[in-house]
Amino acid sequence: MQQQLMQALDDFLNTLAVEERISAINDFRRLLHEHSPFSDQPVDCVLWVKSSKVSPNDYNPNNVAPPEKRLLLKSLEADGFTQPIVVQEDTPDHFEIVDGFHRHELGKTRASLKRQLLGYLPVTCLNRERSSKTDRMASTIRHNRARGRHQISEMSEIVRELTRSGWDEERIGKELGMDSDEVLRLKQINGLTELFAGRRFSRAWTVK
């Protein structure tokens, strides 16, 4: 039975053009979601919707400065979208962002991402029953703030690992979004002379 269904699904999807295929996949996902034992978990159903149907909220206090924004873009380009934008369906077929404003913005405006995403964004909807603005605001803040800070000594260990596997300071800085001072200090904190084997020798000197 499952085998047959899969085959039928495969055949059916093959007949569809891109837009129709996305829409059909969304429908299937909604159906699967209804039957899923995890139907109370928003991430169980990630839908691809036209980015024009997704709008920012009017209260988000989170501000991302250019260095972080560059890193976010790098992250989206290197790893792709690894989690959906969290939204609430405010009017039928229209969504307000609860979390992921900056990813949404990059996905919507950066040419490279726009091409890859075909003008769509991955979203997951919060429970429709809790849809008041205060609920959404609280949810946004929880998303923004419930995350840790990197411990310096552990970061320093990671920089050591990367250095040992041949990454130079410039590459570490670029891939991890650190400025040169941060990379240097994290290496120094480790206290390992070998980490500086790559640096140039000091200037020679003589006396008259």
Added chain:
Amino acid sequence: MHIQKQILEQDVLEASIERITWTLENFSKVCVSFSGGKDSSILLNLTAQIARKHNKKFSVLFIDWEAQFNYTITYVEQMRVDFQDVIERFYWVALPLTTQNGLSQFSPTWQCWEPGAEWVRQPPEHAITQPNTLSFYEQGMTFEAFVGKFADWFANNRPAAMLIGIRADESYNRFMSIASARKMRFADDKPWTTAAPRGHAWYVYPIYDWKTADIWTWFGKTKTPYNPLYDLMYQAGVPARYMRICEPFGPEQRQGLWLYHVIEPERWAIMCERVSGVSSGGIYAGQDNQFYGHRKLLKPDHLSWREYALLLLDSMPEQTAEHYRNKIAVYLRWYEKQGISSIPDTQSNDAGAKDIPSWRRICKVLLNNDYWCRALSFSPTKTSTYQRYHDRIALKRKEWGILCNSN
């Protein structure tokens, strides 16, 4: 040395009014040093009120650091306009000045309004931007040199007073600049005056005895407007004692750096491009952690403090390392001549305000990016003589056998 505080009958406001009145009556030239911060704002407000009452005039010196909050600039401009009637001249200085950059080993000094650099913002039209406006000005001089020479220049061989809003409870150094028995006072009963090193200028500290709470009490009672940045800092949860507004990148000042990111994100963005280390400073400064050795001074287990200091030096950009090697060599040499042939790896209280020598203390200086090595009792080297100083000490190091390549 133990210095005893004597409690007076007057409250701090009455006492300050008396001190400022005395200053305005006894000096023909008076200049208030103003930063836009809360302390110097009180000083400026009080001085303006008293000047109005006694029909006097005074000048104001404001050093515009380029990388400043818009809130501060707007507030300073407001003060300039509000007190126009009693201000003789408002010196809004937007000239290239060099100061330490506590955020970077790559660019350990920073120059505001550096020619050719892309500035964070433009100076206001009335600002002093032409180097020849102030005859004593030298291109890229240090902030410290500027302030000292400004006082002499302002005095112009006549007695003059520079009113400065520092308070003793801010730090040990500030307490000492009031309380030191060695400095020259104007008169015995005026410990809040200090003769400038040369010339005829006097530094006057009329609000030296105010506590932070007194400052806010005054603003609260009088409903005088203050820099709105303080409200934002308060909302951002910055403890009142840390609310400093001044040059942003020194080891003390970098504590508040992250606020730029929150309060003026656009300006923060430009600053990240303009000044080395701003981005990491925003992450690590303002917390007690080992990144800048702030309150948490750690070393790798497998090294002694001395070995760690040498590793830090060897791993730094060469020019920065040579700068520190010179300072440290002078420091070690001084102790040698005192009969201490080698300083201990660590000893008690060696990381505090008082200069108790150890390799641990030296590590603290290096981690702190304390470029002028103030914690080792150095003051900034003048920009114009730096190269000569640098080369001379580098040679001496070989003579002394301290921190030259053989050890």
